[in-house]
Amino acid sequence: xxxxxxxxxxxxxxxxxxxxxxxISDLAPTLRILMVEGGxxxxxxPGRHVKTLSDPAQLDQAQIASQGANSNKYEMRTPxxxxxxEGGRPPVxxxxxxxxxxxEEVEFTDDGMPAAAMSTNVGGMGAHWTCACxxxxxxxxxxxxxxxxxxxxxxxxxxxxxxxxxxFESTSFGGAIRASLAQTLGDILPEGRxxxxxxxxxxxxxGNRYWTGTDIILDSxxxxxxxxxxxxxxxxxxxxxxxxxxxxRLRDRRTGExxxxxARVVVIAADSFRTPQLLFASGVRxxxxxxYLNDHPQAIGLARVRDExxxxxxxxHRVPGQLDGLSGVNWIPYSRDEFPYHVQVMxxxxxxxxxxxxxxxxxxxxxxxxxxxxxxxxxxxxxxFDEHDLDADGLPVPRxxxxxxxADRATLEGMVRTIDKLxxxxxxLVAGRPPVILPSGSSLHYMGTTRMGATDxxxxxxxxxxxxxxxxxxxxxxxxxxxTPTAGNPTAASxxxxxxxxxxxxxxxxxRGSDTATAEHPALSDCR
Numbered sequence: 412x413x414x415x416x417x418x419x420x421x422x423x424x425x426x427x428x429x430x431x432x433x434x435i436s437d438l439a440p441t442l443r444i445l446m447v448e449g450g451x452x453x454x455x456x457p458g459r460h461v462k463t464l465s466d467p468a469q470l471d472q473a474q475i476a477s478q479g480a481n482s483n484k485y486e487m488r489t490p491x492x493x494x495x496x497e498g499g500r501p502p503v504x505x506x507x508x509x510x511x512x513x514x515e516e517v518e519f520t521d522d523g524m525p526a527a528a529m530s531t532n533v534g535g536m537g538a539h540w541t542c543a544c545x546x547x548x549x550x551x552x553x554x555x556x557x558x559x560x561x562x563x564x565x566x567x568x569x570x571x572x573x574x575x576x577x578x579f580e581s582t583s584f585g586g587a588i589r590a591s592l593a594q595t596l597g598d599i600l601p602e603g604r605x606x607x608x609x610x611x612x613x614x615x616x617x618g619n620r621y622w623t624g625t626d627i628i629l630d631s632x633x634x635x636x637x638x639x640x641x642x643x644x645x646x647x648x649x650x651x652x653x654x655x656x657x658x659x660r661l662r663d664r665r666t667g668e669x670x671x672x673x674a675r676v677v678v679i680a681a682d683s684f685r686t687p688q689l690l691f692a693s694g695v696r697x698x699x700x701x702x703y704l705n706d707h708p709q710a711i712g713l714a715r716v717r718d719e720x721x722x723x724x725x726x727x728h729r730v731p732g733q734l735d736g737l738s739g740v741n742w743i744p745y746s747r748d749e750f751p752y753h754v755q756v757m758x759x760x761x762x763x764x765x766x767x768x769x770x771x772x773x774x775x776x777x778x779x780x781x782x783x784x785x786x787x788x789x790x791x792x793x794x795x796f797d798e799h800d801l802d803a804d805g806l807p808v809p810r811x812x813x814x815x816x817x818a819d820r821a822t823l824e825g826m827v828r829t830i831d832k833l834x835x836x837x838x839x840l841v842a843g844r845p846p847v848i849l850p851s852g853s854s855l856h857y858m859g860t861t862r863m864g865a866t867d868x869x870x871x872x873x874x875x876x877x878x879x880x881x882x883x884x885x886x887x888x889x890x891x892x893x894x895t896p897t898a899g900n901p902t903a904a905s906x907x908x909x910x911x912x913x914x915x916x917x918x919x920x921x922x923r924g925s926d927t928a929t930a931e932h933p934a935l936s937d938c939r
Contacts, residue, residue, distance in 0.1 A: 414639075417443040418920060420659055420674035422646045422689065424448035424458065425535025426902055427888040427909045428680035429625040430571065434913035436632040439921065443637050445672065447644040447661060449681075450531035451476050457640060458534035458625030460542075461508065474508040477532035477539065481510045503850050508532075508539040512684065512809060519850050524706065524813045526852030529682060533642050536682070536855065537625040542612040543740070543755065544574045544903035548604060550747040550785070551897040553908065555865045555875050564907035572612040572623050572906060579608065579739025587720045588756060588778065588837070589741050595836030599749050609742040609755060612903075645804060649677055649693035649885060656885035662804075676916055680888035680909070683857035684794050684809045687872075687891065690861070690879070691796040692806050697880050698869040703859035704792040704813060705896060707753075707783040708823050712830035712846040716776050717838035745785075745898040751822075752829055753898035755781040756837075778837065780830050780846075783854060784822040785896035789814070790870075794860055813851055823848050856901050861891035863908070877912035886912055 419435055421428045424446055432444050453473040454461070464470045475482055484507070502516035509528040511517050517525040530536050552561050568574075579585055585608065593606040600606070612623035621627075632638045643664040650658045650671065658673040679686045687701040743754035757779055786792075792814065796807035815823075830846040840846070864871025867880040877892055879885045888909045890901045897904070 414443065414445075415670065416673045417445040418674065419444045419676045419678065419916065420672055421446040421678045421680060422659070423535060423680040423682070423686075423889070424533050424625060424640060424642075425680065425682070425889075426537040426540075426572075426625060426628060427890075427905050428535070428678070429458065429537065429628040430568075430906045430909040431678050431680060431886075431888060431913045431916075432638060433571065433628055433630065433632055434910050435917055436635060436638060438914065438917045440635050441637055442917070442920065444632075444639070445674070446638070446640045447646060448533050448535075448640065448642050449645045449664065450479075450533060450535075450643065452533040452642045453477055453538065454534070454624075454626075456626045457642075458537060458629060460534075460540075460622040460624035460626075461538050462622040463624070471507075473532075473538070477508045477530045478505070478510040479529075479531045481505075481515055483515065506539075506855075509855070512811065522814045522851075524704075524811045524850075524852040526850040527684070527811055527857070528852065528855060529684065533640065534625040537623075537628070540855075540902060541900070542572075542622050543742075543900040544569065544572060544610045544612050545742060545744060545753065545899040546610070547897060547899050547904060548745045548747060551745060551895060551899060553863060553893060553904070554895055555863055556911075561907065564911055565903060567910050568903045568906035569610070571628060571910070572903060573614045573627060574610050574612050574903065575614070576608040576610050578611045578613040578615055578620055582739040583722045584716075584720055585739040585741060588716070588739075591720070591836050592741065592743060592756065592833060595833055596743070596750070600743070601746050601749055604744040604746045604750075606741065606743050609740040609757075610903075611740060646679070646681075646689055647692070647805070649679070649689070649695065649882075651693065651695070651882055651885070654881065655883045674884075675920060676884050676886065678886045678888060678912075678916075682889055683860045683891035686887055686889055687794060687860045688796060688806055688809055690872075690887070695879060695882050695885065697867075697872045699790075699862060699864075699872050701794040701796070701860050702790045702792070703788050703862050703870075703894070704794055704811070704857065705786050705788060705859040705893075706813075706851055707854040707856055707898060708786060708815070708819055708826065708851075709784075709849045709854050710782050710823060710826045710830060710846050711849060712780040712782075712834050713841045713844050714778050714780060714834035714837040715839060715841050716778060718776075720838070721776055745783075751784065751898070752826060753783040753900075754829070754833070755779075756833070757781070777841065780833055782826045782830055783898045784819075784826055785898050787816045787818045788859065788896055789816070792859075815851070856890060856897075858890045858893040858897065858901055861887040861889070862894040863892045864894060875911075876915040877908060878915075886916065888912060 647660045740757040745753040861872040
């Protein structure tokens with residue numbers, strides 16, 4: 412397309428930005444959509460999930476290219492030390508494909524968010540995520556939308572992400588793992604929220620698993636001729652006047668050239684730190700901007716499965732570079748009143764948290780237990796900015812203020828007890844490895860900084876269509892929009908909210924009419 416006057420400018424190429432692009436293009440194929448991404452293209456096709464790369468050297472290259480200025484290959488480390496008996500806490504180190512806001516190594520602290528991390532690449536976190544898409548329970552769903560409407564949007568998100576619960580249905584002993592978990596918990600779980608396979612954004616092709624990246628979300632919209640993705644292109648600020656967004660000033664990071672793009676609608680779907688950063692840099696500063704920062708309290712444990720649970724056919728060596736179908740990824744859903752945690756129990760080579768230095772005598776005999784809880788929301792938990800504190804790109808530096816409340820610490824204590832209980836049912840914790848409370852930020856699920864609200868009362872940044880209060884034609888997307896505390900992985904919920912917003916944008920543009928491409932589209936009463 413290569414033009415600088417468009418109908419919709421989307422900032423950020425991750426799952427949420429890609430959802431906006433795909434939904435808008437499907438509904439109105441002639442709308443001109445420009446997507447800009449500050450990072451490089453790391454895969455072909457653009458946005459491919461790195462788990463689909465079978466060449467280890469290609470995987471390393473893609474991950475390192477996503478780490479901003481940090482060109483180090485991270486060593487696989489386990490955050491095992493949370494007691495003084497182990498000689499103090501080790502520094503926090505980012506996972507491969509991400510980089511810490513605080514630098515390459517950050518001190519492990521109780522308050523603050525030492526593990527806060529980002530990726531900068533085409534596809535964003537969609538190139539690195541676990542692809543877990545659990546349904547949300549009571550108390551987790553956005554409370555500003557009717558439940559039936561949100562559930563319908565969530566189902567649409569599942570379809571777009573190609574979510575399935577059968578990606579590991581042929582696992583050798585996944586059923587045995589689930590049966591053990593269910594027996595341990597007894598009958599406390601409500602109907603429909605029992606132990607089950609984790610819903611994953613994965614398609615199974617000829618027996619192989621293809622993990623959903625933004626290549627899957629975008630599909631073939633580039634072939635329609637009205638969509639362009641510009642990598643290594645940085646948004647400097649949104650251009651607006653008289654309360655109307657009209658475009659943006661961009662910088663080509665390869666050449667240093669700065670230029671302006673005019674747009675009828677601007678969507679910022681960077682992430683929960685950079686979306687408020689870009690709004691602040693643009694002078695768009697609702698009172699709640701950056702506030703209500705929310706991350707899951709998280710703990711992990713490692714269990715050694717009882718020998719009798721392991722079928723004879725899996726007693727063989729793994730194939731290097733492949734994710735074998737052994738026990739798979741299993742799930743205990745969050746239930747606010749009965750079981751207020753979200754639990755993932757997965758075979759070791761599927762775990763997103765590196766667990767190094769371990770002897771796994773039989774493939775699948777070690778399983779990771781990851782448990783998440785809900786954070787108590789506080790307005791003072793925030794990412795803050797200062798006009799005079801700028802980074803190398805001239806953008807305000809994100810400074811995080813974050814504390815755990817007494818309720819949060821009680822949640823963490825309950826999570827550790829739950830890991831002990833679940834592990835005992837499976838066969839016991841690995842000797843010398845007690846459950847570990849991870850530093851805040853470890854989940855990579857940052858929410859709330861551009862939260863959605865029903866009214867412009869100073870406690871939200873956008874309305875229920877994700878339109879920013881006080882600036883027309885400007886929308887936000889991503890986990891930052893979620894206004895409620897959640898324990899489950901938030902990506903599918905954010906995709907659901909982005910679908911709703913994208914449908915609204917098409918309706919708005921069509922209803923206005925103009926001499927541009929959107930004049931071909933009558934007002935849409937139902938964009939579904």
